[in-house]
Amino acid sequence: MKILLLLLGLAGAMGATGYAVGTYLSPPAADDDTILSTATNETLYKLPLGRFTVQVIKPSRFFNIRFNMDVYIAGSANFERMNGGLSRSRMREDAMRHLSNMVETTLWVEETDQAELDPDALALTLARKLYHSYPMVRSARITDMATSRVDR
Numbered sequence: 001m002k003i004l005l006l007l008l009g010l011a012g013a014m015g016a017t018g019y020a021v022g023t024y025l026s027p028p029a030a031d032d033d034t035i036l037s038t039a040t041n042e043t044l045y046k047l048p049l050g051r052f053t054v055q056v057i058k059p060s061r062f063f064n065i066r067f068n069m070d071v072y073i074a075g076s077a078n079f080e081r082m083n084g085g086l087s088r089s090r091m092r093e094d095a096m097r098h099l100s101n102m103v104e105t106t107l108w109v110e111e112t113d114q115a116e117l118d119p120d121a122l123a124l125t126l127a128r129k130l131y132h133s134y135p136m137v138r139s140a141r142i143t144d145m146a147t148s149r150v151d152r
Contacts, residue, residue, distance in 0.1 A: 044072040044138055045079035049092050056103050061152055067119065067145040069095070071130065071137055078136035091134060098129040119145045 048070045056063040071091065073079045081087060102125070119142040127140040 042074050042138075043076065044074060045076065047071045047073050047079065047082060047088065047091075049088070049095060052096065052099060054099055054103055062150045064148045064150065065117070065145070066147075067122075068143045069123065069126070070141050070143060071095075071127070072139045072141070074136050074138045082134070082136065091130065094130060094133055095126055098126060117145075117147060 048068075051066065051068050054065045056065070073082055082091065123140040123142045127137055130137045130140070
């Protein structure tokens with residue numbers, strides 16, 4: 001019985017330590033002013049990332065979102081560095097990783113929010129998440145968006 005209590009206490013202590021270290025090591029949240037503000041001499045270059053298709057699984061239906069997204073990069077040197085095939089595919093993979101993390105949370109798209117899904121808010125969220133890995137990203141824009149629901 002003592003060993004069982006000791007193991008449970010040790011597991012709880014390790015969980016609390018992991019949570020504390022995770023919050024300490026996570027990157028700071030970027031605010032809207034940092035991402036969306038542009039200086040007067042800063043030129044933004046459009047980098048198309050392509051079409052994304054996301055499927056949100058709900059208990060009674062599937063909700064599919066298809067959109068085409070462009071990212072705006074600050075400065076011509078940064079654009080030239082990111083415009084290559086490898087850099088663009090890495091940024092696209094990071095965007096897909098952030099999208100899949102958003103979709104995996106059960107509260108991302110509620111039944112009432114599906115009809116009024118805001119493409120600007122989605123683009124802003126993705127720009128914030130991409131800004132941590134790519135500080136030259138200033139904003140993102142969803143050019144076209146389509147949604148569909150399929151019952152199970």
